[in-house]
Amino acid sequence: MTDQAVSAASDPDKIVSEVQDAPRQIQPLRRLLPFLLRYPVRLSLTVFFLLISATTSLAIPALLGGAIDEGFVAQNIDMVGQYGWLIIGIAAIMAIASGARFYFISVIGERVVADLRHDVFAHLLKLETGYFDRHRVGELTSRLNGDTVSIRNAVGSSFSLALRSLVTIIGALTMMILTSPVLTLAVVVALPAILIPVMAYARRLRGMSRKTQDALADLSAMATEMLGANRTVKAFTQEDVQSVHYSQSSEASYRAEVKRLGARAVLVGMVIFLGTAALVGLVWWGARSVFEGTVTAGQLAQFLVYALMASGALTNVSEVLGTLQSVAGATERLTEILDTEPVIVDPARPVPLPTPALGTVAFDRVSFAYGGAGNEPVLRDVSFAVGKGETVALVGPSGSGKSTTLSLLQRFYDVTAGSILVDGIDIRNLALRDLRQRFAYVEQEPVIFAGTIADNIRFGKPGAGMDEVVAAARAALVDDFVADMPKGYDTMVGERGVMLSGGQKQRLAIARAILKNAPILLLDEATSALDAQSERLVQKALEHLMEGRTTLVIAHRLATIRDANTILVLDGGEIIDQGTHDQLVAKGGRYAELAKLQFRPDEAL
Ligand SMILES: Nc1ncnc2c1ncn2[C@@H]1O[C@H](COP(=O)(O)OP(=O)(O)OP(=O)(O)O)[C@@H](O)[C@H]1O
Numbered sequence: 001m002t003d004q005a006v007s008a009a010s011d012p013d014k015i016v017s018e019v020q021d022a023p024r025q026i027q028p029l030r031r032l033l034p035f036l037l038r039y040p041v042r043l044s045l046t047v048f049f050l051l052i053s054a055t056t057s058l059a060i061p062a063l064l065g066g067a068i069d070e071g072f073v074a075q076n077i078d079m080v081g082q083y084g085w086l087i088i089g090i091a092a093i094m095a096i097a098s099g100a101r102f103y104f105i106s107v108i109g110e111r112v113v114a115d116l117r118h119d120v121f122a123h124l125l126k127l128e129t130g131y132f133d134r135h136r137v138g139e140l141t142s143r144l145n146g147d148t149v150s151i152r153n154a155v156g157s158s159f160s161l162a163l164r165s166l167v168t169i170i171g172a173l174t175m176m177i178l179t180s181p182v183l184t185l186a187v188v189v190a191l192p193a194i195l196i197p198v199m200a201y202a203r204r205l206r207g208m209s210r211k212t213q214d215a216l217a218d219l220s221a222m223a224t225e226m227l228g229a230n231r232t233v234k235a236f237t238q239e240d241v242q243s244v245h246y247s248q249s250s251e252a253s254y255r256a257e258v259k260r261l262g263a264r265a266v267l268v269g270m271v272i273f274l275g276t277a278a279l280v281g282l283v284w285w286g287a288r289s290v291f292e293g294t295v296t297a298g299q300l301a302q303f304l305v306y307a308l309m310a311s312g313a314l315t316n317v318s319e320v321l322g323t324l325q326s327v328a329g330a331t332e333r334l335t336e337i338l339d340t341e342p343v344i345v346d347p348a349r350p351v352p353l354p355t356p357a358l359g360t361v362a363f364d365r366v367s368f369a370y371g372g373a374g375n376e377p378v379l380r381d382v383s384f385a386v387g388k389g390e391t392v393a394l395v396g397p398s399g400s401g402k403s404t405t406l407s408l409l410q411r412f413y414d415v416t417a418g419s420i421l422v423d424g425i426d427i428r429n430l431a432l433r434d435l436r437q438r439f440a441y442v443e444q445e446p447v448i449f450a451g452t453i454a455d456n457i458r459f460g461k462p463g464a465g466m467d468e469v470v471a472a473a474r475a476a477l478v479d480d481f482v483a484d485m486p487k488g489y490d491t492m493v494g495e496r497g498v499m500l501s502g503g504q505k506q507r508l509a510i511a512r513a514i515l516k517n518a519p520i521l522l523l524d525e526a527t528s529a530l531d532a533q534s535e536r537l538v539q540k541a542l543e544h545l546m547e548g549r550t551t552l553v554i555a556h557r558l559a560t561i562r563d564a565n566t567i568l569v570l571d572g573g574e575i576i577d578q579g580t581h582d583q584l585v586a587k588g589g590r591y592a593e594l595a596k597l598q599f600r601p602d603e604a605l
Contacts, residue, residue, distance in 0.1 A: 026324050028332040032151065035112045042104050042111075046160070049101035054167040056094035058175060061309070063087050065179070065302030073297055101160065109156025113148045120144055120337050128344040129412035133370070143337065147330035154327040162320040165313035172310035179303045180295050186285055187307060194274045201267050208260040215253035222246055275311075282307065344411055350431035357438060357519035358423040359550040361386040361409065366418035368408055373416045378404050379573045381418070384566075386550055391563060393555035395594060396570030402554045405570075406522050409552070410436055422520070440516045440545070444524040444554075446509030448500065453482055454489040456508055460516035468515060476511035476541040478504075502526070503534030510541045521546060523553040525560060558599045569594070 036043060063083055071080035121144060176184045226233055226242050233242055286303065289295040295303075362385040369375040379401045386392045394402045407413055409420060411427055419426045427435050440460070448456055457469050457478070469489065473479045481504055485491040493499050493508075500508065506526060513521065523542070539559065555561050561581050569577040569584070569591050577584060577591055584591040 026321075026328045028328045028335065029324065031331055031335045032112065032155070035115055036108065036155070038115070039108055039111060042108050046101055046104040046108065047163075049097045049104065050160070050164055050167065053094050053097035053101055054164060054171060056090050056097065057168070057309075058171040058306075059090055060087055060094070061302045061305035062175065063090065064305065065296075065298035067298070068301050069296050069298030101164075105160040106156045109152045109154075112155050113152040116151065116334060117144060117148050120148075120334055123338055123340075126342045127340060128342055129407070130343065130371075131340065140337075143330075143333050147334050150327050150330045151334075154324060158320045158323045158327065161316050162324070165316040165320070168313040169310055169317070172306040172313065176303060176306045176310065179299050179306065180289070182289065182294065183282070183286060183300075183303050187282065190278055190281065194278055198267070198271055198274065201263075201270065205260065205263050205267060208256070208263060212253065212256045212260050215249070215256050219246070219249050219253050222249060279304075344414060344432070346431045346433075347429050350434065351425050351429045353425065353430060353434050353438065354423050359388045359438075359519040360421075360423055361520065361550065361552065362421040362424075363405075364419050364421065366408065366415050366420060368404060368413065368416050370413070377416065377573060379408070382570075382573075382575055383418075384568055384575065384578070386552060386566075389548065389550055390565040391546065391551040391553065391560075393553050393561055393564035393567045394570060395555055395561070395567055395591070395599075397594065400570040401573045402570055403524065406441070406524065406552065406554065409522065410439055410441065438518055439520050439522050440513035440518040440549075441522045442506075442509050442513050442524065442545070444526050446505050448493055448505055448508060450492070450494060452487075452490045452492055453478070453485070453508065456493060457489075457511045457515055460512035460514070464515055472511045472515035475514050475544040476507045477537050478507050478511045478541075480537075481507075501534070503538055506538050507541050510538070510545050514545050519549060521549045521551040521553075523551060525554060525556045556599060558595075561595070561599060567591070 063086055067080055067083035067087070070076060071083055124140060124144075173184075176187070223246065226246070233239060282304070286295065286300040290297055290300055363382050366379055366382045367377050368379040369377040382401075382405070384392065394405060396402055404413075408415055409422075409427075411432060414428070419428070421427070422430070422435060422438060449459065453473075454466070454469050457472055458464050460472070461468070466489070470479070473482060473489070482488055482491070491499075523546075526538075539557075553560055553564070555564065555567075561567060564581070566578055567581060567584060568575050571590065577587070577589070579587070581595075585595065
């Protein structure tokens, strides 16, 4: 018996999904074609082995029929032996071809997924910051993981199954007609009697299946959120409340699933009963034909196997159509990402930056609104200039546009009006890479990656030797705490640097910036207070970093403010005042008020 016939006969569960709605939208799958066509040799080998395995599997029942008529019925044991050997020989070819087909199509599936993942990830990294404001990162990573896996399964098994089944259906139907046109007609007439009730019921089941999927998605979203926020949950002693919430949702999902299983059980029973009744009818009708002499016993056996093969293949095709519909959805979600054109890109002919770097920055009447010119501007007509080696501090109340200024300078967003110059050149005329190479950016909440201390520092200059890493670590006073760690620079710091204190994370970020050795430093000082000792260490590390560099700093420390050449006071997206600390204090007014409220006095002052 062939694999399709066996699977159809032994797996009534499979028959259940036989009748799915015809897929309405499988066109997105066309977008996978270029990925498949990248591997023409493997694809041709798959089709070649597919045809061989299908043809050989179709030959076996015909030989079985011959063995019955010419061997059993004619009572000729030699013929039985000869047919037996022939069947074994053909089965061997079928086995090798099926194995080879499975191997090549699975390899193509893996290849396509690896290529897709790579393309989507690389494309995502090219998209501008605004894209990530509009999309949830969790959703994007789920596309990258879940959707690519379902595509791999589709290519590696569903496509191959669909192709194989189509070839089998055409082959088995042809052989059925050739074996006995009358019996074939009987099958074609009886088929709707089974299919129509099953189809009607299966449609109901599909609706239920969608509900259980939704319940499951809710459940996993809730678990992800609560486990990720486990510290907050504990701090607010919400463990019991949240676990009750979770178990209520889990119970709801259980009940939806049980309801669906009940319906599915009815469908399985229905399919088994109707299928068996049809088979008995076919055998009865066939037996009559044998007695009447219109069909031989061998032809009847042969016909029954072909009918089983065809029904098994039909089962597979309808099942695959259902799968392909969901895979089409997955493909669509991924190609949507690939079709999103990055808005912030290199100019057609980038202007080179001067070397050595001048290290100057100028904002010329810059206005900016998130989401485009129609929205409320967060910066209005901002102009200032920073000379080589100078330190300019940005101060102002929360929401006044300080972080936005640093984002615009790095071209995470484009200005809505005005221009920004680095070393005298409009940043829109520079290659993005050249521009961003000129900055060392230390964020307020430094990002620490899961990896070793050395990996985290090396993020500033991939490929830097260990001596350079250690030198940067010394300057940033990272060396002090690394010396106490069991594996030194090879110590893993855990996701988001959970194993480090706030001050240690900041010093690690400073070491990263020192290693990058860029001419312009962008610094977003931490607002959260560190203890005095930690504060002093961070301050010292920062002094090393600022040495000889042009610095733009969002300042929260009085020490930084005092040392700044110029302080820009921002309010509501406008520069309302500028000057040195002493000048501004002497003036009184907004800055003096802010200084009292906002700046943390360092213990040295
Ligand atoms: N990604 C964003 N999308 C839309 N609006 C934003 C975005 N980031 C900031 N804003 C808004 O822009 C304004 C300026 O924000 P910005 O972060 O530049 O202020 P800030 O002075 O750095 O504040 P803070 O000191 O609290 O960090 C705020 O009103 C804020 O709500």
